Amino acid sequence: xxxxxxxxxxxxxxxxxxxxxxxxxxxxxxxxxxxxxxxxxxxxxxxxxxxxxxxxxxxxxxxxxxxxxxxxxxxxxxxxxxxxxxxxxxxxxxxxxxxxxxxxxxxxxxxxxxxxxxxxxxxxxxxxxxxxxxxxxxxxxxxxxxxxxxxxxxxxxxxxxxxxxxxxxxxxxxxxxxxxxxxxxxxxxxxxxxxxxxxxxxxxxxxxxxxxxxxxxxxxxxxxxxxxxxxxxxxxxxxxxxxxxxxxxxxxxxxxxxxxxxxxxxxxxxxxxxxxxxxxxxxxxxxxxxxxxxxxxxxxxxxxxxxxxxxxxxxxxxxxxxxxxxxxxxxxxxxxxxxxxxxxxxxxxxxxxxxxxxxxxxxxxxxxxxxxxxxxxxxxxxxxxxxxxxxxxxxxxxxxxxxxxxxxxxxxxxxxxxxxxxxxxxxxxxxxxxxxxxxxxxxxxxxxxxxxxxxxxxxxxxxxxxxxxxxxxxxxxxxxxxxxxxxxxxxxxxxxxxxxxxxxxxxxxxxxxxxxxxxxxxxxxxxxxxxxxxxxxxxxxxxxxxxxxxxxxxxxxxxxxxxxxxxxxxxxxxxxxxxxxxxxxxxxxxxxxxxxxxxx
Amino acid sequence: xxxxxxxxxxxxxxxxxxxxxxxxxxxxxxxxxxxxxxxxxxxxxxxxxxxxxxxxxxxxxxxxxxxxxxxxxxxxxxxxxxxxxxxxxxxxxxxxxxxxxxxxxxxxxxxxxxxxxxxxxxxxxxxxxxxxxxxxxxxxxxxxxxxxxxxxxxxxxxxxxxxxxxxxxxxxxxxxxxxx
Numbered sequence: 001x002x003x004x005x006x007x008x009x010x011x012x013x014x015x016x017x018x019x020x021x022x023x024x025x026x027x028x029x030x031x032x033x034x035x036x037x038x039x040x041x042x043x044x045x046x047x048x049x050x051x052x053x054x055x056x057x058x059x060x061x062x063x064x065x066x067x068x069x070x071x072x073x074x075x076x077x078x079x080x081x082x083x084x085x086x087x088x089x090x091x092x093x094x095x096x097x098x099x100x101x102x103x104x105x106x107x108x109x110x111x112x113x114x115x116x117x118x119x120x121x122x123x124x125x126x127x128x129x130x131x132x133x134x135x136x137x138x139x140x141x142x143x144x145x146x147x148x149x150x151x152x153x154x155x156x157x158x159x160x161x162x163x164x165x166x167x168x169x170x171x172x173x174x175x176x177x178x179x180x181x182x183x184x185x186x187x188x189x190x191x192x193x194x195x196x197x198x199x200x201x202x203x204x205x206x207x208x209x210x211x212x213x214x215x216x217x218x219x220x221x222x223x224x225x226x227x228x229x230x231x232x233x234x235x236x237x238x239x240x241x242x243x244x245x246x247x248x249x250x251x252x253x254x255x256x257x258x259x260x261x262x263x264x265x266x267x268x269x270x271x272x273x274x275x276x277x278x279x280x281x282x283x284x285x286x287x288x289x290x291x292x293x294x295x296x297x298x299x300x301x302x303x304x305x306x307x308x309x310x311x312x313x314x315x316x317x318x319x320x321x322x323x324x325x326x327x328x329x330x331x332x333x334x335x336x337x338x339x340x341x342x343x344x345x346x347x348x349x350x351x352x353x354x355x356x357x358x359x360x361x362x363x364x365x366x367x368x369x370x371x372x373x374x375x376x377x378x379x380x381x382x383x384x385x386x387x388x389x390x391x392x393x394x395x396x397x398x399x400x401x402x403x404x405x406x407x408x409x410x411x412x413x414x415x416x417x418x419x420x421x422x423x424x425x426x427x428x429x430x431x432x433x434x435x436x437x438x439x440x441x442x443x444x445x446x447x448x449x450x451x452x453x454x455x456x457x458x459x460x461x462x463x464x465x466x467x468x469x470x471x472x473x474x475x476x477x478x479x480x481x482x483x484x485x486x487x488x489x490x491x492x493x494x495x496x497x498x499x500x501x502x503x504x505x506x507x508x509x510x511x512x513x514x515x516x517x518x519x520x521x522x523x524x525x526x527x528x529x530x531x532x533x534x535x536x537x538x539x540x541x542x543x544x545x546x547x548x549x550x551x552x553x554x555x556x557x558x559x560x561x562x563x564x565x566x567x568x569x570x571x572x573x574x575x576x577x578x579x580x581x582x583x584x585x586x587x588x589x590x591x592x593x594x595x596x597x598x599x600x
Numbered sequence: 601x602x603x604x605x606x607x608x609x610x611x612x613x614x615x616x617x618x619x620x621x622x623x624x625x626x627x628x629x630x631x632x633x634x635x636x637x638x639x640x641x642x643x644x645x646x647x648x649x650x651x652x653x654x655x656x657x658x659x660x661x662x663x664x665x666x667x668x669x670x671x672x673x674x675x676x677x678x679x680x681x682x683x684x685x686x687x688x689x690x691x692x693x694x695x696x697x698x699x700x701x702x703x704x705x706x707x708x709x710x711x712x713x714x715x716x717x718x719x720x721x722x723x724x725x726x727x728x729x730x731x732x733x734x735x736x737x738x739x740x741x742x743x744x745x746x747x748x749x750x751x752x753x754x755x756x757x758x759x760x761x762x763x764x765x766x767x768x769x770x771x772x773x774x775x776x777x778x779x780x
Contacts, residue, residue, distance in 0.1 A: 004605075004608055004609065004612060004620075006622075133644070134619070134644055134645070163621055163645075163646065166622050166623075167621045167622075167646040168608065168618075168619070169617075169618065169619045169643075169646075170612065170617060170618065239645065241644075243645045243647075246638075246643065246644045246645045247649075314647065314649070314650075315645070315647050315648065315649035315650075315652070316649050319649060326649075326651075327651055329650055329651060329669045331669055332665070332697070332704070334662065334665055334666050334697060335662070335685075335686055335688055335694040335697075336686065336688060336694070337630070337631055337632050337662070337663075337666075337686040337687075338630075338631060338686070338687065338688070339630050340630040340631075340687055342629065342630070368629070371629060376691070444629075532691075535690065539691070541630055543690075544685065544690050545690060545692075
């Protein structure tokens with residue numbers, strides 16, 4: 001049945017059609033919809049879970065695989081960094097039921113802190129990687145990947161990129177099996193217990209099977225030569241093939257769908273009829289290096305600067321690479337539209353209160369609160385990777401930094417990889433304050449649940465983790481504050497920061513985008529004198545300045561237009577709140593010096 | 601994204617191939633949200649090259665200006681008169697472009713229509729039908745028959761189907777009368 005599906009939906013479908021029994025994941029743009037789609041379709045024989053982090057997700061998947069069932073584990077590219085420990089050794093143990101890791105890369109960093117190339121992990125582990133050119137191929141590759149995993153006895157990486165994951169195209173889907181056999185574990189210590197004696201044997205096996213892995217790539221239908229006009233042969237990997245073929249129907253292209261190991265025999269065959277080669281792939285020169293290792297001819301790619309090594313390759317670049325004249329466009333400078341926290345975001349209240357207590361050196365983390373970096377709040381001074389905030393702050397303290405050691409991270413981030421940092425800080429006797437922004441969800445990636453919310457991927461109830469009790473058990477002193485009450489929050493923060501030892505402040509208030517829309521609204525009253533403290537301090541998108549001109553005859557201000565800002569001091573200003581956008585948090589009301597913002 | 605779905609479904613009903621790239625996550629928190637849509641007999645990739653768009657549909661004025669360079673000189677631009685100033689402008693840190701600047705941008709194109717989508721949406725019966733008003737206007741240049749688009753709206757829209765269909769017609773009529 002043909003339907004309009006995104007790359008992520010296509011991967012989910014493919015995995016279900018291939019008969020997975022277990023699917024695990026941690027949310028991460030652009031991968032999150034893979035697990036969401038599986039949880040939504042919900043065949044009764046499939047266990048689909050949000051795991052606490054990617055390492056756990058892959059280990060849970062591995063356990064299921066060792067019991068003989070097929071598993072899909074999905075994550076964003078940096079998630080594989082977290083899952084690297086089990087992944088690398090799974091190349092030695094191999095699998096029982098096929099294991100497919102769907103790792104979604106993000107060239108151009110649309111929503112990531114780096115743009116690492118996951119194919120390098122396949123190289124590092126000596127396994128095979130598939131790279132789809134479009135959503136339909138993503139589904140076909142997923143299905144094939146399970147067979148490959150079992151034939152070769154290795155985990156397989158499937159690497160979509162953002163533009164595959166979040167692009168919709170026509171995909172032909174097949175039937176999902178009615179039932180799948182349950183797991184049954186049978187011991188095989190030599191295979192699964194990686195003590196040195198066993199690991200040495202498995203490593204030799206892995207090395208010995210490399211020619212077999214290469215043979216799969218050579219005969220794979222995802223690599224193919226498409227003949228064309230001209231003596232410059234283009235080797236195009238993954239999505240690059242789609243762009244090139246769309247813009248240049250006549251060029252000779254060797255399409256690569258298995259970049260690791262690259263089908264070097266096929267590449268040699270293609271190169272025979274070419275005077276020179278152009279290798280086009282996104283991010284790192286993974287295919288290019290394998291080609292340069294074997295072929296001695298004129299090769300253009302990233303290593304000679306022909307193709308960019310950073311970012312997403314855009315259509316205009318493909319046009320230029322193929323020899324088209326791309327006109328230079330004169331762009332007029334326009335005001336930026338930076339992303340912002342939503343109206344009513346509880347993080348706004350917490351950061352406003354924190355700003356009054358401490359102005360620099362707050363170690364931040366990854367989530368919606370990272371937007372606190374932007375003006376007017378400007379309260380984040382670092383963002384490295386999940387859970388790093390606590391350890392960065394502690395590290396500065398242990399190195400002798402005298403100003404207050406403060407970190408902040410979200411509830412989901414904390415459960416993902418903050419707990420170990422908290423224990424470490426207590427154990428190593430740091431004097432530091434950890435702020436957990438508990439908004440009851442994993443917001444930035446699309447409001448997925450986690451142990452702190454007590455809800456599972458299919459919305460049924462799961463185990464519930466009490467964050468305050470956990471932090472106390474770790475040895476920290478805990479404050480719980482409501483970020484909508486900025487005064488109480490400021491008081492709690494001051495106490496926590498001046499406390500000797502490890503303090504935890506849990507800023508507890510649900511994200512405004514989950515649950516019911518608030519009926520409470522706020523309105524600016526008559527006494528507003530246009531001081532702009534509200535907009536300048538918290539920058540809520542529901543607030544906007546109005547322009548008034550002074551009518552000299554009447555000696556009174558006259559509203560001349562809504563939503564038009566001005567920096568002209570001869571015009572009186574005031575502020576208006578858009579009732580459609582207002583979330584009723586009341587933070588603006590609590591900070592207005594004229595106390596003129598009222599609940600309606 | 602709903603607009604993109606409506607157009608995609610209509611194209612598929614006409615037996616055409618489609619690729620649609622959407623913006624997700626961080627980019628959505630009040631930032632600029634763009635959808636690229638390519639329709640044809642065989643379409644492999646989704647992103648439209650700069651200077652390659654036949655049609656630009658924008659639901660806000662500033663964003664229309666921001667993406668205008670994607671449109672080819674003979675292409676069409678449909679934008680809603682709705683204005684949502686970004687935070688730096690509201691705070692007085694950046695200036696909203698002047699009328700001269702704005703007219704200068706529009707002058708490079710032959711077919712630019714401003715549609716009062718908020719007003720037409722209200723007339724249609726629901727303020728949230730603004731996007732469908734814009735599809736109605738764009739239907740005067742899309743390679744998709746109006747009836748196919750109407751059918752697609754019925755399938756794609758979950759609530760207020762009648763209001764949405766009316767919004768489509770009002771948008772379409774507005775574009776036709778503006779060109780007379």
